[in-house]
Amino acid sequence: MIRLLLATLALTVATPVLADGTMPPAPYAYRQLDNPAQEAAAKELMETLRCLQCQGQSIADSDAPIAGDMRHQVRERIAAGEDPEAIRAWLIERYGDYVSYAPQVTAKTWPLFAAPLVFLLLAGLLVRRRLTGKDAA
Amino acid sequence: MSAPEQPRRSGGNWAVWLPALLFAGFLAVVAYNLSNPAERVVRSALIGKPLPEFALQAAVPGQPGLARADMADGKVRLLNIFASWCVPCAVEAPQLAQLKAAGVDVVGVAIRDRPDELQAFLARHGNPFTRIGADNVSKIQFSLGSSGVPESFVIDGKGVIRYQHIGEIRPEHVPLLLRQIEEAGQ
Amino acid sequence: MIANIGLAALWFAAGLALLQFLAGAQGLTAKGGVLAALVRPVAIMQGALIGLSFIVLVVLFWITDLSVLLVAKNSHSAKPLIYKLAGTWGNHEGSMLLWATVMGLAGAFVAWIERRLPERTVLATLAAQAFVSLGFYAFLLFASNPFTRLDPVPAEGMGLNPLLQDPGLAFHPPTLYIGYVGLSVAFSFAVGALLTREVGPAFARAMRPWVLASWIFLTIGITAGSYWAYYELGWGGWWFWDPVENASLMPWLAATALLHSVSVLAARDALRTWTIMLGVVAFSMSMLGTFLVRSGILTSVHAFAVDPTRGAFILVLLALYIGGALCLFAIRANTINEGKQFTVASREGALVFNNVMLSGILGIVLIGTLYPLLAETMGDKVSVGPPYFNSVGAVFTIPMLIVLAVGPMLRWRRDSFTRIRPVMVLPALVAFGAAVICAVAGVALLPLLGVALGMGLAFASLLPLHGRKLRTVKLPVWGMVIAHFGIAVALFGMASDAAFTKERLVAAKPGDTVAVGPWQVTFQTIAPVAGPNWTAMEATLQARHSGGSAKELHPQARTFWAPVQETNESALATRWNGQLYAVLGDQGEDGRWQLRLWWKPFVTLIWYGGLLIALGGFLAMLGRLASDLRRVVAKDKIAYRRMRQGR
Numbered sequence: 001m002i003r004l005l006l007a008t009l010a011l012t013v014a015t016p017v018l019a020d021g022t023m024p025p026a027p028y029a030y031r032q033l034d035n036p037a038q039e040a041a042a043k044e045l046m047e048t049l050r051c052l053q054c055q056g057q058s059i060a061d062s063d064a065p066i067a068g069d070m071r072h073q074v075r076e077r078i079a080a081g082e083d084p085e086a087i088r089a090w091l092i093e094r095y096g097d098y099v100s101y102a103p104q105v106t107a108k109t110w111p112l113f114a115a116p117l118v119f120l121l122l123a124g125l126l127v128r129r130r131l132t133g134k135d136a137a
Numbered sequence: 138m139s140a141p142e143q144p145r146r147s148g149g150n151w152a153v154w155l156p157a158l159l160f161a162g163f164l165a166v167v168a169y170n171l172s173n174p175a176e177r178v179v180r181s182a183l184i185g186k187p188l189p190e191f192a193l194q195a196a197v198p199g200q201p202g203l204a205r206a207d208m209a210d211g212k213v214r215l216l217n218i219f220a221s222w223c224v225p226c227a228v229e230a231p232q233l234a235q236l237k238a239a240g241v242d243v244v245g246v247a248i249r250d251r252p253d254e255l256q257a258f259l260a261r262h263g264n265p266f267t268r269i270g271a272d273n274v275s276k277i278q279f280s281l282g283s284s285g286v287p288e289s290f291v292i293d294g295k296g297v298i299r300y301q302h303i304g305e306i307r308p309e310h311v312p313l314l315l316r317q318i319e320e321a322g323q
Numbered sequence: 324m325i326a327n328i329g330l331a332a333l334w335f336a337a338g339l340a341l342l343q344f345l346a347g348a349q350g351l352t353a354k355g356g357v358l359a360a361l362v363r364p365v366a367i368m369q370g371a372l373i374g375l376s377f378i379v380l381v382v383l384f385w386i387t388d389l390s391v392l393l394v395a396k397n398s399h400s401a402k403p404l405i406y407k408l409a410g411t412w413g414n415h416e417g418s419m420l421l422w423a424t425v426m427g428l429a430g431a432f433v434a435w436i437e438r439r440l441p442e443r444t445v446l447a448t449l450a451a452q453a454f455v456s457l458g459f460y461a462f463l464l465f466a467s468n469p470f471t472r473l474d475p476v477p478a479e480g481m482g483l484n485p486l487l488q489d490p491g492l493a494f495h496p497p498t499l500y501i502g503y504v505g506l507s508v509a510f511s512f513a514v515g516a517l518l519t520r521e522v523g524p525a526f527a528r529a530m531r532p533w534v535l536a537s538w539i540f541l542t543i544g545i546t547a548g549s550y551w552a553y554y555e556l557g558w559g560g561w562w563f564w565d566p567v568e569n570a571s572l573m574p575w576l577a578a579t580a581l582l583h584s585v586s587v588l589a590a591r592d593a594l595r596t597w598t599i600m601l602g603v604v605a606f607s608m609s610m611l612g613t614f615l616v617r618s619g620i621l622t623s624v625h626a627f628a629v630d631p632t633r634g635a636f637i638l639v640l641l642a643l644y645i646g647g648a649l650c651l652f653a654i655r656a657n658t659i660n661e662g663k664q665f666t667v668a669s670r671e672g673a674l675v676f677n678n679v680m681l682s683g684i685l686g687i688v689l690i691g692t693l694y695p696l697l698a699e700t701m702g703d704k705v706s707v708g709p710p711y712f713n714s715v716g717a718v719f720t721i722p723m724l725i726v727l728a729v730g731p732m733l734r735w736r737r738d739s740f741t742r743i744r745p746v747m748v749l750p751a752l753v754a755f756g757a758a759v760i761c762a763v764a765g766v767a768l769l770p771l772l773g774v775a776l777g778m779g780l781a782f783a784s785l786l787p788l789h790g791r792k793l794r795t796v797k798l799p800v801w802g803m804v805i806a807h808f809g810i811a812v813a814l815f816g817m818a819s820d821a822a823f824t825k826e827r828l829v830a831a832k833p834g835d836t837v838a839v840g841p842w843q844v845t846f847q848t849i850a851p852v853a854g855p856n857w858t859a860m861e862a863t864l865q866a867r868h869s870g871g872s873a874k875e876l877h878p879q880a881r882t883f884w885a886p887v888q889e890t891n892e893s894a895l896a897t898r899w900n901g902q903l904y905a906v907l908g909d910q911g912e913d914g915r916w917q918l919r920l921w922w923k924p925f926v927t928l929i930w931y932g933g934l935l936i937a938l939g940g941f942l943a944m945l946g947r948l949a950s951d952l953r954r955v956v957a958k959d960k961i962a963y964r965r966m967r968q969g970r
Contacts (some may be wrong), residue, residue: 008170018456022222022254023249023250023251023273024534024911024912025909026274026275027274029826030829030830030908030919031828031829031830032826032827033260034505035180043826047709048708048709048710050706050708052179052223052284052285053284055283056565056566057563057565058709060414060558061556061560061563062558063557063908064706065249066278066284066285069249069274069275069276069278069279070275070279072274073274073275073276073279075615075703077253091279093181093182093183094181094183094279094280094281094282095179095182095282095284095707096178096180096222096476096704097703097706098177098704098705098706099179099703099706100706101706101707101708101709101711102708102711103705103706103707103711108698108701108703108705109694109698109705111690111694111697112690112691112694112707112715113369114688114710114720115686115690116683116686116715116719117686119682119683119686120679122152122155122681123679123682123683125804126152127675127679130661130662130664130665131596131664131665131666131667131672131860132595136138141466150657153596153652153653153656153657154653156600156604156652156653157646157649157650157653158647158650160607160645160646160649161646163693164638164641164642164646165618166640166693166696166697167614167693167696168638169700170620170699171634171638172702174620175699175704179704179878189803215436228805248630313457
């Protein structure tokens with residue numbers, strides 16, 4: 001049951017393929033870069049970019065054509081020597097924070113990073129009361 | 138040794154209400170989201186910003202391609218992203234024709250399309266476009282912050298993106314688009 | 324006809340739940356109710372009736388009774404039998420009925436066997452259980468009746484989502500569900516104990532088997548689900564931090580924490596309020612998970628036809644039960660003694676640390692999952708994904724794993740780190756050595772830490788057996804050791820997959836040979852094949868491991884026809900040291916086929932580790948149940964002797 005949604009998400013990736021024309025996918029959608037270091041950098045970035053049509057998957061895990069085109073875009077730019085974070089920034093400039101799975105600490109997202117700290121502080125306070133403070137010698 | 142058990146001070150312990158408080162906050166956020174379902178589309182963040190540089194080859198023979206340079210000439214345009222394989226694109230064809238009849242300069246970008254299929258599509262559903270650029274790798278979509286087909290952008294005379302319409306243009310959207318185009322012209 | 328029996332049983336069960344709640348509540352009043360004696364028998368009957376109702380639904384799916392709307396919408400006469408049966412819970416109504424059934428049966432079981440606790444606490448527990456059940460009965464009867472009839476009867480059903488037609492997925496959801504709902508018993512115990520203020524070791528011992536059992540089911544469910552996602556989704560990923568996955572992970576994290584705190588409460592009578600709190604939190608996470616999945620609040624338009632009233636209904640239940648329990652907690656917490664204190668260097672100290680860290684991870688998963696909603700209320704769209712969960716989660720996970728290595732060696736109440744330092748040297752050296760090797764090999768920081776901690780922990784987890792006669796080691800200790808060893812194994816698998824996976828994406832034609840890692844994969848032929856409700860293109864790949872024999876793989880690109888869907892069926896070749904993963908994609912214009920190949924060293928350890936964790940839980944439960952039984956027998960003997968002595 002719990003996977004149903006994930007399953008449906010995956011299905012929605014499969015469905016548009018039927019209705020997406022007869023053009024072959026972009027060259028680098030399903031092809032790796034020859035330079036292994038560049039490919040590794042591209043892969044790392046692709047895993048953290050959100051597919052715009054499937055809405056629940058990274059472009060690295062999706063068969064949607066637009067995800068393939070974005071993989072092409074990423075690989076091509078990395079091959080041209082662009083910095084992965086610059087590509088991410090370029091995409092965020094166009095799609096907002098939504099497109100990146102790696103939230104940065106900003107005015108919009110600071111609670112994500114503050115919450116764990118607050119939690120630790122609180123837990124520390126509560127636990128301290130239960131300690132006798134004396135260890136065995 | 139463990140200390141003898143002491144009865145806790147009753148009251149004055151705010152921490153015990155914390156979970157209930159957090160839960161109430163959670164309920165508020167979730168109830169809000171449930172009653173105001175979020176827009177599932179991703180809007181472009183480039184509205185109000187200048188059109189990025191691009192230059193696309195002609196998609197069909199006999200009609201010019203599309204480039205950034207063709208846009209910022211003082212004239213407001215509707216940039217329509219479409220494809221022959223896209224069913225909603227066929228649905229919005231009459232509305233595009235209507236906009237064209239109202240004097241709007243409509244330019245198109247065909248996504249992942251073949252010239253023969255595109256020509257058949259234009260022959261069947263009409264050709265409201267003055268220019269059609271071909272983009273086979275969705276490059277212009279990424280540079281515009283567009284995430285699907287069809288989408289339409291109102292570009293003002295200075296080449297600034299003024300408005301984004303996501304999905305097909307239905308008859309009820311035509312007045313809204315005409316108003317946006319008019320505003321962009323002022 | 325049969326459907327009417329199911330519906331009638333459902334109504335009767337609902338009525339009995341109401342009676343159980345009222346009788347239990349009356350039994351708690353100062354006067355002590357006359358109805359109190361009714362509670363146990365009613366709970367047992369309620370369980371029997373809801374069980375009958377569920378069996379009826381299974382039969383309806385078995386015989387494909389298309390006069391029932393639910394069957395017509397989710398089944399098809401041409402489906403293999405196993406998927407017909409799986410169709411029972413592969414939809415909203417059926418899974419809700421399963422939920423109510425597990426709750427009812429669990430309540431019946433408590434009513435039948437629980438004799439150790441004060442009767443008032445049992446009454447309160449059963450009343451709470453009935454109160455929670457009532458909400459789900461109302462949900463079933465008024466908003467998602469599984470027995471709704473169709474007139475006229477359609478000629479054929481609409482079929483089951485093809486991605487769900489998979490043996491793994493037929494049993495994964497009910498497993499997870501039993502885990503989810505089993506936590507309702509822990510919740511009811513917690514509420515019962517809050518009402519009667521009877522929180523102590525006896526309460527912990529009564530609650531523990533339920534927590535253990537739920538936790539075992541959750542562990543198996545998550546492990547199976549992860550493996551399913553791995554081979555079914557076709558990109559080699561096994562965990563995506565998707566909201567739906569997080570929805571299953573959160574109850575597991577809470578149950579893991581609860582499991583450990585309940586042990587402290589049982590052994591040392593400490594952490595009383597904390598254990599109660601976790602009991603409430605664990606079930607909240609189950610309900611929250613169900614809400615997130617059913618409401619569709621966190622997913623796209625592409626997801627299920629989600630009914631907004633369903634989401635609202637579950638939200639109301641969530642508010643009622645969890646909100647109510649948290650308020651009760653706040654009112655009562657100050658009147659419940661916190662229990663005994665302890666020092667940092669003690670078994671309790673380590674368990675508390677582990678609890679804090681687990682709760683921290685739970686907090687991160689929770690906020691990471693819900694933050695996009697919070698942002699949405701402020702008009703922003705954000706995505707929180709693997710980079711956040713992995714790195715922020717590691718801040719809590721790494722210290723927790725280190726303490727996990729040390730904690731089992733510490734004595735209860737008071738100990739010192741210097742005492743155990745000599746035995747910890749070996750695991751520390753192993754971890755350090757692994758870290759150095761990985762660093763030289765250029766492995767990234769997180770996978771490096773995963774490999775090192777996994778290896779160190781694998782050694783450390785076995786230390787509690789060190790110097791003991793294995794035959795005299797008690798089952799719960801075996802359980803702990805195996806479960807902790809399982810964590811190490813799974814962790815090593817995850818880190819190894821992240822660090823050492825080799826990927827090849829190629830366009831190939833029959834006759835081509837592709838190298839990936841130590842494998843040579845030859846694309847031999849491609850041909851159409853047909854299944855019971857699908858057709859496919861099937862590739863034959865011959866994979867030869869350097870120095871090993873050849874294996875044949877048959878990845879397929881399938882097209883289902885009821886309903887129409889396309890899926891990629893991956894093919895796997897498993898060795899002791901990893902898996903070769905092959906996927907067949909589309910055919911290109913030049914006639915070549917897309918092949919996706921991965922060599923994933925030790926990836927299978929992820930799921931073997933998961934199974935070991937569950938096995939450990941199972942052994943611990945066996946041991947606990949056996950010793951509980953002995954205690955009951957001993958008590959009876961004492962009572963008997965006293966009776967004989969005329970006292």
